[in-house]
Amino acid sequence: MYDWDSKIQFLSGVGPKRASLLQKELEVETISDLLHLYPFRYIDRSKYTFIADIHPDLAWVQVKARVASRNLISMKHLSVIIEDETGSMEIVFFKGNKYIFEKLVPGSEFVFFGKPSLFNGKLNMVHPEIDSPGSINAQGTLTGVYPSTEKLKNGGITGKVMIKLIATALDQCLPHIEETLPDYVIKENHLVPLRFALQNIHFPKDQDSLSKAAYRLKFEELFFLQLSLLKQKYVRSRAENGIPMPKVGKDFNACFQALPFELTGAQKRVIKEIRADLTSGSQMNRLLQGDVGSGKTMVAVLTSLIAVGNGYQSCIMAPTEVLAQQHYANISKYLQPTSVQCALLTGSTTAKERKRIHAGLQDGSIGIIVGTHALIEDVVQFHSLGLAIIDEQHRFGVDQRSKLWAKGRDGCPPHVLIMTATPIPRTLAMTLYGDLDVSVLDEMPPGRKPVQTLQIGQDKRYQLYNFMKQEIAKGRQVFVVYPLIFESEKIDLKNLQNGYEDIVRNFPYPPYKVAIVHGQQNNDEKNFNMAAFVAGRANILVSTTVIEVGVDVPNASVMVIESAERFGLSQLHQLRGRVGRGADQSFCILVKDVKLSRESQKRIDLLCATDNGFEIAEEDMKMRGPGDLEGTQQSGLPIALNIASLSKDGLLLSQAREYAQKVLDADPGLDFPANRLLARELRKDKYDIKDYSKIS
Ligand code: ADP
Ligand code: MG
Secondary structure: OOOOOEHOOOOOOOOHHHHHHHHHHOOOHHHHHHHOOOOOOOEEEOOOOOOHOOOOOOEEEEEEEEEEEEEEEOEEEEEEHHHHEEEEEEEEEOOOOHHHHHHOOOOOOEEEEOOOEEEEEEEEEHHHHHHEEEHHHHOOOEEEEEOOOOHHHOOOOOOOHHHHHHHHHHHHHHHHHOOOOHHHHHHHHHOHHHHHHHHHHHOOOOOHHHHHHHHHHHHHHHHHHHHHHHHHHHHHHHHOOOOOOOOHHHHHHHHHHOOOOOHHHHHHHHHHHHHHHOOOOOEEEEEEEEEOOOOOOHHHHHHHHHHHHOOHHHHEOOOOOOHHHHHHHHHHHHHHHOOOEEEEEEOOOOHHHHHHHHHHHHOOOOOOOEEEEEHHHHOOOOOOEEEEEEHHHHHHOOOHHEEEEOOHHHHHHEEHHHHHOOOOHHHHHHHHHOOOOEEEEEOOOOOOOOOOOOEEEHHHHHHHHHHHHHHHHOOEEEEEEOOOOOOHHHHHHHHHHHHHHHHHHHOOOOOEEEEOOOOOOOHHHHHHHHHHHHOOOOOEEEHHHHHHHOOOOEEEEEEOOOOOOOOOOOHHHHHHOOOOOOOOOOOOEEEOOOOOHHHHHHOOOOOOOOOHHHHHHHHHHHHHHHHHHOOOOOHHHOOOOOOOOOOOOOOOOOHHHHHHHHHHHOOOOOOOOHHHHHHHHHHHHHHHHHHHHHHO
C-alpha cells in the first residue's frame, strides 16, 4: 500500500497538517525519511527516578508520583505540585490546562515523563507526558526518544504519537524494503540485514539487537559518505590537469638560505608533502592545519616561491584588511633576499596603485600578490596564476572561492592550499575534507613560552585590574574581549559598551589609553582603533571577537576574556593564540560568571589544562557535536548524518573509509554487477557534492 518513497501525509494518523509540521520541523517528507529518523536515546521505561535524585542536567526523567495540589494560576498557566516518598516538585502547563486540571486529581498517582529544568532556582518540569502507572509498567522495554520541537508537541506530535507513526510505517513497509548494501559487503563486515536493523533501531527486542542494528546503520552511513568522497577524489586525480612545477627555483633557495631560523620538523615535512603534490601532475588541493604561531606563513611563502620558480604567479588571500596588511609586511620581509616582486591589493588600495598592480599582474612582473576579496574581482587578471593560498578558509564564501578557481591559465586551475588555524579533529577532517589532502603543523617553533591560563570569578575584577596595571607598567599591552552572539547583538553591544566604560574609569587617560573595536563600527573607525593598538599607542584594546582571526601584536601579553563561559572551546583557544607571540610570559585570563553550568566549567577547566589545539578541538567536538564546531557550520558537513557521530564513531569511520577504499580499488567505476546497489545509492541527490572540494 505504501512504499519507501510515499509521502508521509498518506500514512494513517498523519494528514496534511501534521505532514507539513513534520516536514518543517524534522525534514521528514517520505516514509523513508520517517524510518530514518532514529531515536537519539532509549529509556528503560520500567525504571523510575526519585524526585530527590532529579537535577536539571538530566535529559529525561520518569517519576511515579502523587498529585499533591494543583493551582490554575491563569487560563494559560497551570501549576501542579507532585510528590513521592523522597520529595516534591512543580510541574507546569501552558496549554490544554482544563483537561489536565481535571485529570490530575489530588491524591491520584501518575507517571510523569519529561525534561527537568531550573526556574528561578527551583526544579520543575514543563509539559511532561502523563500516563497511568499500569500502562507503562506493562511495556517494560527500551523505548525510543525521538527528536522533537516545541512546535511538534503543540501540533499534537508527542513522543507517543511519533512512536505510533513509526510503528504504522514499519508495519506497512518493512516487507517491501529493499536491502541497500550488496551481499558481500554485509558478509565481510558482519552486518545485520536492513530490515532487521530498521525494526530494532526503533523497537529494540533487547540491548544486543539494538547494538547490532545501530552498528549496521552507522556503518552504512559512514561507508556511503566515504565512498562518495573517495570516488570523487579518484575521478579528479585521474583528470591529471595539475600544472607541473618540477623545480624549486633560485628564489626559493635564496629565501631559504637567508632564514634566521631552522624550519621546524613539521614545516619541513609539510613542504615535502606540498612538493610532492606540485610535481605529481595532478592539481593540489591541500588543507594545512596548524595552531596559531605554528609557522604557516613561512610555508605559504616557500610554496609561493616554488610557483614563481616555475614561471607562475601566486596569490595569498586573507579574510580581512588588517590580516592582509600583516601578511604583506611579513612576507615582504622573507622576500628581501629574493628578486620577487610582491604587492598588496585590498579595498583601500588607491586607484593609482590599483592600476599599477592590475598591470603588473597581467604582464607577470608581480610574482606574489597578497590581498583580500579585492583579489577576486573580475578586473583582476593574472598572467599565469599557478597557486592560490587561502588563509582561514571559512571566512570566504563559496562563490568567491570558485571565482578564484577560474583565474588559472588556459582553464587549468591553480593549485590550492587552504590554511586554517582552527584545528579540525582527524575524523571530521576525513569527512569534511574527505577528498582533500590534509597536512598538519603539529610542532611549534622553539623558544615559545606557553601562555599561562587562569580562571577567575567576576568578583575578582579589582585584582584583575591591578594585574593589568602591573603588566602595562612593564610596557605590555592587554586585550579585553567580550562575547558577541548574534541573536542578542544589542545586549552584547551594551555589555561591551559598559565594560569599556568601566575600563576607562579604572584606566584613566593619562597615562592609560584604551581603544575599542566592534562590528558596528565602520571600516575606517575599526582600522584606526586597531592600528592604534598594533602600533602600541593604546595600552588596552576592548573588543568583540573581531580580533579572533590572525592579528599579530607581539607586545600584547595579556588576553582577558569576559564571560568566558559564553565562548566555545575552539574560539577561546583561538583568542588565547593572540598572545604569547613575543618573548615575554603571556597570560590568558578567563573571567567567568559566578554560576556556571557543568558544561561551561568543563570547557574552562580544559582550556586551563592544555594548550594543544588538536586536543581541544577533539574535546570540543565531543562536548558539542561536530555540527556546532566553529568554522564548520552544519551546512559545512557534506552530508547530514542521521545516526553516526563523527565524535563518537571515529574508529568505525576509519574502518568504513578503508573498506570504501578497498571497494573502489577493485572497481573504481562501481561497474561490477555486485556493486549495482552501491552505484545506485551514490546517484542519489544527497551525494551530489561534486563541487565541494573545489570550493572549500
Ligand atoms: P601562523 O601563521 O601559523 O600563526 P606565523 O607563520 O605567523 O604562524 O609564525 C609565527 C612566528 O614564528 C613568526 O614570527 C615567524 O617568523 C616565526 N617562525 C616561523 N617559523 C619558525 C621557525 N621554524 N623557527 C622559529 N621561528 C619561526
Ligand atoms: Mg598566521
